Amino acid sequence: MRPPQTASDLPVLLPFRVSRTRARFAVGPVRAGLLGAGLAGLILVAPAFAQGPDAVLSPFQVVLRWAPLLLTGFALNVAISLIAMLLGTAAGVGLGLGLLSEGPILRRIAWALTQFFRNVPWLVLLFFVMFLVPFQVTVLGVRVPLPDWIKATVGFALPVMANVAEIVRAAVRSVPAAQWEAAESLAFTRRQTLFRIILPQCLKRMLPPWMNVYALIAMATVQASIVGVTEMLTLTAQVHAAEGGRPELFAPLYGFALLCFFLYCYPIDRLTARLERRFETA
């Protein structure tokens, strides 16, 4: 608590809130798109001029030629992130309610799980899931194969779960205690209060941090290439090898991957920032 201030006191510090940097070009989607395309051209074409005329294919042509394949890889990244987010959110809401439960044992267990999955590096968790989950499971005598990308998705869903649980807990804690008391005086049970009064108010507060987690997980999906999933980064390396492994192709190919992720994540980031601002004033 800040000490009580008299009218003449100057504040030592103003309230602190992390706000996001905006790039100048973020004026409108059209201009952003044009600038992105221009940037792409720059990344792809610039090395082409540095090359001799006897080159086989310019880096720009290489990227253009392989773009459809690379973009299908990117689609797998997006799919992994969406499914991981779905699974993680479902599990995370449950875990978050566990964090808020009245039972001390359930609360302890939920707390330990949340802390564990929040504090372990994601790559380590990914290794954990990839190595310790079998490649197929037998359910009622039927063998269900688990392709590696599904396992990777589960690996990404675990940290999402822990982060969503924290978001749920923080959002519920941010609702004034008077709401709980008012509901209690109207003879709502604890469960009714939670599901009919508290959580509906929380949804709005939870949306921006939830989208933040999504952007993080979308960017983390490339880590699946380290454990052998054929997603965009793996394909990029393969494309590079297929084009003869010329060293000057590295920058444009990885630049293309950077660009794809930037064009996907930056709008999410802007939208999150806008929602945060709107809910802040509301």
Add this chain to the structure above:
Amino acid sequence: MDAVPNWFRSLYETTGFNFTVFYDPYDWHRYVNGLKITLLLMVTTILVSLVIGAVGAFIQGGPSRFLRSVVNGFVVVFRNTPPLVQIFFFYFGLGTLLPAARTADGLRVPLLDNVQWAIVSLALFAGAFNVEIFRSGIEAVPRTTVEAAESLGYTRRKAYLYVVLPLALRVCLPALNNNLINLLKTTTLAYAIAVPETLYAVKQIWSESQNVLEMMMVLLATYAVLVGVLVWIMHRWERALRIPGYSR
């Protein structure tokens, strides 16, 4: 002194839990070296990223519109692209474009090796987040404080260094804390460019000794301890820097 190795050896013989790191000197050596590289990555990237954050935030508040937009572009790009792709872009993309020396045998010796590239790209990644955190801290310093410093004859740089930054640092420490812990976790990505840090060393051990489960436990315990130590240090620092009479 031999008690620990002997105990783990007997554990293997009786239960089958094969913690080779604790009784095989070769594996132990590899593990410790990995730990050293992780600590090196952690300390250097934290320090460099703090400098990037402080300098970037200084420029963001500066008069030059060009420098400001350069910093803004840097922050926006590094925040919204995957750190792993950044590492690859730097190490493979820029690493091969930069001039390289050659040894007498004609072997290519790059300007920066993979550990240094990992430090550079991780520091830039975390630095982008630090710029925003420091900037928000600076915005919390009242205009009147800066004016008071100016009226005492401080230049903009000196006022920033001696008045604004110390105050901003204190108010943004919790957010900084989060980012630095995140950075520690991100150092595992250096694995992808064969930096022999803890994850890399542990993976080598488990693929040679066939003890994935045991080494996974060692790995998780290692990172739990590292994160715990960093959290403890940051909390100590937070307490040491606390502004008397001002706590949120």
